[in-house]
Amino acid sequence: VSAAAGLTGLQSYKFGRSTTVPLPDLKSIHxxxxxxxxxxxxxxxxxxxDVRCESRTYLSAPQAIQILLQLEEQERRGYFTGQRLVVVIARAGADNCVVRGDRAANLLKQDFGPVPHVLVVPGRLHFLEARALEVFAGVPEDVVRELEG
Incomplete structure (x- = not known):
């Protein structure tokens, strides 16, 4: 969590529970x-x-976003629509680390390079967090404005 907070500029105390998005063959609503x-x-x-070391299978950010959009379509509770702000962190801690954020639908077709990837889905944003996402993750201003509170 501390690396994700540092790379995105989000306050670490505002992170809730973390979880894993499993590979598509292990369907889970969790x-x-x-x-x-x-x-x-x-x-x-x-x-x-999700990562399966024995088979060298890794879930990529676009695959995970697609899985979450499918869960939204199934559940229809509004937690993860194509309009939802998502930040992708690829290869945290490496020299070629990538931090990029936008609406989920806009990230689906982007290439983040080699895995591993993680996703950060921001909650309500303090104005300083909103500015940090613009600077550190390149999130468009109109997208962060919707979550300021």
């Missing part, structure tokens, strides 16, 4: 439920993306 709980409380959510 990540959607955790995201919902955090969203209702205005908290940020750190989503780890």
């Amino acid at each position: 990540p959607y439920e955790v995201l919902g709980e955090n969203t209702e409380r205005g908290l940020h959510t750190l989503l780890f993306l």
